[in-house]
Amino acid sequence: MSDGDTRRNQRLVEMFEQSGLTQGELARRITTMARQQGLRHVTPDATNIRRWLQGGQPREPLPGILADVFSNAFGRRVTTYDLGFGASPDLDRPLHYSPSFRETVESVTELGRADMDRRKFLAASPFVAAAGIGPSRDWLLSTLEQEPEPGPRVRLEDVTSVRNMFGQFQEMDVMQGGGSGRLLLTEYMNQHVYPLLRRTHTEAVRRALCAAAAEQTYLLGWMAFDNGEHGTAQRYLIQALRLAEESQDSALGAHVLAGMADQATLLGNPAEGRRLAQAGRQGLRKASSYACLSDLWALEARALAVLGEAKDAARAVARSEAAFSRVVREEEPEWAKFIDGAYLHGEHANAFRDLRQAENSAEHARRSIAYAKTQNRARRGALSHAVLAVSHLQRGDLEAAHATGVRTVELASRVKSSRSVEAVQDVQRRMVPFGRHQLVADFNERARALVAA
Known part of the structure; x- marks a missing residue:
């Protein structure tokens, strides 16, 4: 020593x-x-x-x-x-899908503390394109056996308390953006949830606790994803997938894989995004969540569109809509609440945008906007207005694109969401071919003001 x-x-x-x-x-x-x-x-x-x-x-x-x-x-x-x-926490450990439940608890706990204490350091951590391959494979195998740690016994009431908090944090994310409530959720997880994983439980309580922890850890990853912190998001999602496996909740694991697929495609890895979505669908064979199935088909369509596979992408959109038509909202888990018309039509609009099918993209974007407006969801409204603006640009209608783009900026300013700002910047980039037109200059000025704010 x-x-x-x-x-x-x-x-x-x-x-x-x-x-x-x-x-x-x-x-x-x-x-x-x-x-x-x-x-x-x-x-x-x-x-x-x-x-x-x-x-x-x-x-x-x-x-x-x-x-x-x-x-x-x-x-x-x-x-x-x-x-x-x-000198610092090990930020690579949360990228690993450990066969040890104890190591998983250590990884997600260390990640949560780093997110509180070393946020700038963690935000600089990279997204690793290949990191999702092993976790999705191991989750599908689902052969790991773990034992709980010693300590005071956790009651089912403790788990119920955690699950009750989930809905509040998810609502905060949906309505205000991932940058608004993440610090509060991180602190809550560090102080109240992750410590419970180290204590003793009956098997039923342990599974329920792991499911609740997986839901909230996924939400932390999604909030980081929405806030543009992709390395942090990836680490949370991998650990959420491992906790979902421990809970033996196949639908929850598939839901986590949907988030991983979405991130992979967004960051320029559509082949990996498609594979992750397919892995999620395979896992759903043992569970029933038509909302999750619809989401996975939508995300596969997004990946296929980026890959230029027009027929397969359109087929995936159709399957997404067919699955959603079978959703019985009362039978779906709390985490599936956001998978609704506003979200799905928005994702379908993105797929057709990437295929340069402006009419189809505009149709789905308008449906998404209508749903989002009735729910007062500014983030989803901003994202779908941006897609609609692009569809106008693809048809050469700058005036309509400008008007829709201005609305995008207005909605994006209401939420703390890097994705919303990036959607505005995407419209900016697609306006470049229109040169120094007055409408382009006006939109660029509005976009600069948003980014500065």
Whole structure:
């Protein structure tokens, strides 16, 4: 056990003081925890504790064991980063789909803390195009067996409380954009949800808890996605998929794969987006959610359109509409609430836009706008107005495109959504062939004001 330098480890000191433990008591708890993990050679004493407090660096696996001891003492997850060991959290770990439930809990907890404490650092993390291949395959196999961690038993009432919060956060995202409530949801997950995963449960409660945690972790990923933080979003989505597998909720896992497919296509990987959507549909064979099935077909259509597969894309749109016609809203899960006419027609409009089928694109965009208007959904309205503006440009009607584009800017200004701003910028780019026309200049000025705001 290395003494390291003599600079005081202030983070460890603060945790130690908050715990109320003596140095001897902490050493004994570390020894007990190590033995539970089969590490009988780990037997620190009070002298070791004092050295670590003074800045010494404990050797592996002691930092992780210390984090486990303090987590049990506080009833919430404490990471090695929280204890001052390591310059930063491991941001690559959440890209891995671990066969260990414990490792999954560690990954998603560390990701959540990094999202709170190191947001700028995390936002710079890259999207990794191939990272979805293994998770989608392993989710389909669904052969992993895990055991819960020791600790106070979680009750079904605790899970119900988590699920009740989900609807509120999802509504916040739908109505105000992903940038509005994500900080609140991250804090809620760190303080109330992820710590529950480390405690003991009956099997039924454990599955329900994993489902609830997966729903909210997916929502964190979706909010980051909407806010343009794609590396962060990808990490949350992969861990949400792993939690969904643990819950044995096939429809929920398929829903997470839909989000991964959407992101892959948006970031220029339509072949991967199509494959992820197909994996989700295969997983739905053991579950029933026509809303999710409709979404997966819509996202496959988006991917096919980008790939230029016009006939297959149109066929996928038709299958999406057929699946949606069978939706019984009362029988769908809470997370499927957003998969409605406003959303689906908007996605179909995007597919036909990419195929340069302006009439079909405009028809679906107008349907989406009508639904969004009745629900006062500014983000969806902005996205679909942008597609309608592009359909006007594809027909050479700059005046109609300008009027629709102005409405896009107005709606985008009401929400905190990078996707809405990017939709405005897409209209800008597509106006370039019209040169220095006065309407183009006016729209560019409005778009600059939106971006500046």
